[in-house]
Amino acid sequence: MTKTTYRGLKETVFKALPLGSIKPAGWLRNQLEIQANGFTGHLDEHWEDVGPNNGWLGGDGDSWERGPYYLDGLLPLAYLLEDERLIEKVAPWIEWTISSQRADGSFGPTYVKTVNTEVGNHDWWQDFIMLKVLTQYEEATKDERIIPFMMKYFSFLKKALVDLPLREWHEARGADLLLSIHWLYERTLNSELLDLARLVQKQTIDWSRIFTKFPYWRKQTEWNHRTHVVNVAMGIKTPAVFYRQTGDEGDKEAVYRGIQSLMTYHGQAHGMFSGDEWLSGTHPSQGVELCAVVEYMFSMENLTRILGDGMFGDILEKVAFNALPATISPEWDSHQYDQQVNQVICNLAKRPWSNGPDANMFGLEPNFGCCTANMHQGWPKFTSSLWMATHDGGLAAVSYAPCSLQATVADGKNIELVVKSDYPFRDQVTIEVNLKENATFPLLLRVPGWCSEMKVCVNGEVQHVQIDNGYARLVREWNPGDEVKIMLPMQVHLEERNNYAVSVNRGPLLYALPIGENWVRVHERERFHDWEVYPTSAWRYALINGADFEVEEMEEIHYQPFKTEHTPIKLMTKGKLLSNWMMKKNSAAAPPKDPKPYENAPIEMIELVPYGCARLRIGEFPMLE
Numbered sequence: 010m011t012k013t014t015y016r017g018l019k020e021t022v023f024k025a026l027p028l029g030s031i032k033p034a035g036w037l038r039n040q041l042e043i044q045a046n047g048f049t050g051h052l053d054e055h056w057e058d059v060g061p062n063n064g065w066l067g068g069d070g071d072s073w074e075r076g077p078y079y080l081d082g083l084l085p086l087a088y089l090l091e092d093e094r095l096i097e098k099v100a101p102w103i104e105w106t107i108s109s110q111r112a113d114g115s116f117g118p119t120y121v122k123t124v125n126t127e128v129g130n131h132d133w134w135q136d137f138i139m140l141k142v143l144t145q146y147e148e149a150t151k152d153e154r155i156i157p158f159m160m161k162y163f164s165f166l167k168k169a170l171v172d173l174p175l176r177e178w179h180e181a182r183g184a185d186l187l188l189s190i191h192w193l194y195e196r197t198l199n200s201e202l203l204d205l206a207r208l209v210q211k212q213t214i215d216w217s218r219i220f221t222k223f224p225y226w227r228k229q230t231e232w233n234h235r236t237h238v239v240n241v242a243m244g245i246k247t248p249a250v251f252y253r254q255t256g257d258e259g260d261k262e263a264v265y266r267g268i269q270s271l272m273t274y275h276g277q278a279h280g281m282f283s284g285d286e287w288l289s290g291t292h293p294s295q296g297v298e299l300c301a302v303v304e305y306m307f308s309m310e311n312l313t314r315i316l317g318d319g320m321f322g323d324i325l326e327k328v329a330f331n332a333l334p335a336t337i338s339p340e341w342d343s344h345q346y347d348q349q350v351n352q353v354i355c356n357l358a359k360r361p362w363s364n365g366p367d368a369n370m371f372g373l374e375p376n377f378g379c380c381t382a383n384m385h386q387g388w389p390k391f392t393s394s395l396w397m398a399t400h401d402g403g404l405a406a407v408s409y410a411p412c413s414l415q416a417t418v419a420d421g422k423n424i425e426l427v428v429k430s431d432y433p434f435r436d437q438v439t440i441e442v443n444l445k446e447n448a449t450f451p452l453l454l455r456v457p458g459w460c461s462e463m464k465v466c467v468n469g470e471v472q473h474v475q476i477d478n479g480y481a482r483l484v485r486e487w488n489p490g491d492e493v494k495i496m497l498p499m500q501v502h503l504e505e506r507n508n509y510a511v512s513v514n515r516g517p518l519l520y521a522l523p524i525g526e527n528w529v530r531v532h533e534r535e536r537f538h539d540w541e542v543y544p545t546s547a548w549r550y551a552l553i554n555g556a557d558f559e560v561e562e563m564e565e566i567h568y569q570p571f572k573t574e575h576t577p578i579k580l581m582t583k584g585k586l587l588s589n590w591m592m593k594k595n596s597a598a599a600p601p602k603d604p605k606p607y608e609n610a611p612i613e614m615i616e617l618v619p620y621g622c623a624r625l626r627i628g629e630f631p632m633l634e
Contacts, residue, residue, distance in 0.1 A: 018206075019254070065080075080102050082389055190206045226270070249315045252315070264316070279335065285297065302333055309322070354542070433516055439494050448486070501558040520618065526625050527542065586610050
């Protein structure tokens with residue numbers, strides 16, 4: 010596959026398919042339906058911040074980021090599910106936004122009222138989010154108003170940024186604006202957009218420099234836009250977005266060095282780095298904010314598109330299948346602000362975080378409402394990124410979650426691919442190739458980094474494929490009714506953590522010891538209550554070094570698989586209850602370096618479930634010889 014410089018903007022390795030091209034199936038569609046029946050489909054009815062009085066609907070309520078954040082997940086969810094009720098919810102936001110554009114090209118509420126203060130309309134951040142919403146809307150509907158609207162705004166912004174440059178939040182998050190500028194340039198080829206892009210790059214925090222020589226290798230203790238966990242999760246894609254403009258290999262390399270540094274100094278077992286507001290080290294009881302989870306997923310989706318490395322798909326899956334479901338209730342009617350890998354109690358209590366005592370409770374708006382508004386993009390954008398197009402008329406599988414997609418291949422021939430799988434809970438994937446006539450094109454299949462013996466068959470015949478950049482490349486003449494079968498053998502892998510502790514992985518799933526949960530309602534509302542969660546079973550177990558792991562698969566995948574009692578798969582192994590692993594500051598202390606079992610404590614058979622199934626759990630264990 011050739012990569013070219015495209016009139017001043019370097020071509021991406023893959024191309025995103027328009028919103029709606031990929032439709033979820035199986036357990037993934039169920040997640041979107043649960044989301045639609047829970048928070049996302051009803052939040053505006055129960056939370057004033059995104060209700061009818063929101064500034065983005067013409068009201069005098071919140072007019073900063075919360076309305077655009079909410080829409081950034083609501084809109085793709087509505088069109089992926091083809092849900093008319095949700096589409097009708099989206100429409101007033103879009104219509105008001107388009108009608109709000111003023112003669113100079115600016116748009117949105119004229120006076121931005123935020124949760125903290127009131128600032129003039131030169132707080133650009135809320136505009137950046139709404140622009141991302143509009144690009145998705147145009148892809149889904151082909152509304153001819155969107156491109157002229159954006160062109161007019163960007164003409165305004167090019168002049169306005171001279172006197173009112175990026176600062177604070179928007180200085181950290183300039184790449185999110187660049188994504189929309191690049192999107193529009195690829196459709197119009199208007200060179201003035203590249204002039205604006207260079208100006209925005211100049212005013213954006215130089216994340217390439219930060220990630221190249223990463224200075225934040227200790228737990229941070231004070232506020233900084235460069236260590237704020239959500240800014241960092243957004244910022245990791247910035248060097249790659251810059252790379253499209255500069256062609257500088259140093260920008261590209263900064264992404265890899267940044268990820269390596271983040272996981273070395275702040276990495277957590279579920280694939281995220283810590284950040285209970287700012288980067289907080291590797292202790293498994295440090296938290297990570299839900300906003301950071303969904304934004305890191307969005308960054309990985311864009312890094313996959315821009316750089317085409319299968320590694321980013323590995324990270325995306327690890328976060329999506331573990332950190333995302335673990336921090337939201339199975340019914341999608343409460344969520345946490347911060348989750349912990351070793352989470353033994355969720356209650357109102359002070360912890361060694363910068364956030365408030367309610368930050369790990371489940372509820373409508375624990376600690377701060379940004380996550381209440383922003384959490385909705387996780388599953389929908391993941392769905393839209395399951396497959397991407399190549400520049401030589403092919404398609405690339407980023408993840409093997411169940412779905413179907415409509416696209417064009419080869420010389421514009423229409424194709425439907427149907428992905429039948431229970432991945433990541435099972436290791437087999439079937440892809441049906443539906444064509445009206447024969448077509449020759451490449452099919453790129455991501456080879457997960459954890460899989461050493463991936464097997465690909467076409468119509469029953471084993472294929473010998475070339476692997477490049479984490480993708481197996483299969484080029485052939487495809488016929489109507491062809492069938493691709495993929496085997497992804499999953500082995501249990503123990504990852505060494507700090508204090509001689511380990512995490513247990515199998516395929517893209519992290520496994521955890523589930524702790525019995527007693528949910529206590531502490532704030533009752535008409536809907537979306539607040540809860541404390543108390544343990545009802547022991548959690549202070551060490552794993553026995555060298556013990557086997559027995560895999561148990563349930564017969565069926567439940568409608569909501571991310572729930573302990575519905576877990577599709579279990580690992581059985583041996584452990585012992587410890588006497589010297591205690592609570593510290595209302596959380597589990599670090600796994601002891603010298604684990605000591607109770608005297609005469611028996612070796613017990615313990616059950617591990619996928620991390621996302623358990624809201625109370627141990628995901629990082631001491632090891633006992």
